[in-house]
Amino acid sequence: MSKLVKLKKGFDINLAGKAEKKVEAFPMVKTFAIKPTDFLGMERPKVLVKEGDTVKAGTPILFDKKMEKVQFVAPVSGEVVEIKRGEKRKLLEIKILADSEIEFESFEKLTDGDIQAASREKLIDHMTQSGVWPQIIQRPFGIIANPADEPKAIYISGFDSHPLAPDYELLFKGQEKAFQTGVDVLKKLTEGKVYLGLKAEGAVPAAFATVKGAEVNKFSGPHPAGNVGVQIHHIDPINKGDIVWTVSPFGVAQIGKLFLNGIYDASKVIALTGSELKKAAYVNTYLGACVDSFVAGNTKSDHVRVISGNVLTGSKVNADGYLGYYDHQITVIPEGDYEEFLGWIKPSTTKLSFHKAIGMLSFLNKDKEYIVDTNTHGEERPFVVSGAFEKVTPMDILPTYLFKAIHAEDYDEMEELGIYELVEEDVALCEFIDPSKNEIQALLRSGIELLMYS
Structure with missing residues (x-):
């Protein structure tokens, strides 16, 4: 039965630099990259190509030795121009110089009837070999799902509430059939339900409005x-021993396109956002695009931070860096590498803050759009128990005590306090409002890894 869940805890960060709701033309992206660092839990990546090789979209280029069945494939066709490694030969990027017209590897097409008649094993084999499987993420731990597991349910969030989040209506326009086919495939992978979460207010994106086979909750x-x-x-909490899978709407549609068209389609619409962009808009591109085509000549100054993703959970990239595998947004904000005397304690009418003593007017004028930079307005200091974390965590857990348990490496306490339900994005607001300036997302990941490898 569908639910309407009304959440009171949390905090909306209203930033300047929203993308204008139209797709703009930008210079053609020349290079694309797959970055193993985007895949949490990948331990032993094995490269299947070498520099100078030519590939098509869908050609396997990488796999993880601990889960060899899952192939990571080229997002575009072209030439492998660099296999970049870091310290101790850690694999950082596989770069592809794209063809002007994309060529695709051919995979088997399956009709609706074929999907219904196919075994679960056949569908999984098709998805792992064609490159769409990494779109399926396991909870707990937030890692790529193991095809050998069977989840108790599969979850899709049909809206994004992060700062400057893109409009899903625009991102998935015209993808109704692909999204429905993706849902049909996912239904075959679990004995439980497929859940679709939608925003209670406003219009439902067309791609999600008529979906069948998924339980819709708002x-x-x-x-x-x-x-x-x-x-x-709020639907069915994760307990110790449970496995659930999550898939982004892009991942669902990409799975659908594989079965409908027989190709690995990495095309996507992304949002260019942030106060420091001259032109904040949407753009058509492919997964792993080099951001220089969107940023070069499009910033108001040279002293900016380019982020793949949003300001809470995104990753810093260079001006010639690459879009993250799971990101559908690029954000550009001012760099904050300056010192500010008593900046962490001075009340302000211009700063955005969850704490009323500092950001006094952010509560009086909720429609104001703020320009924020990367300055933390203070240094890391002893862990302060302020009670603020609980106000931005709309879950029945005790985040302050959980973070202390992770610090103490208390395995039993971590489990009892709900760590299996969390990944980094769920505590990003805690990090944003933390008066002690702790890197809470990294702290949570350290706790997750303690349990993963114990």
């Missing part, structure tokens, strides 16, 4: 209402 309230982890918590 959520209202501030960020992190759009986080799939929050939605799971």
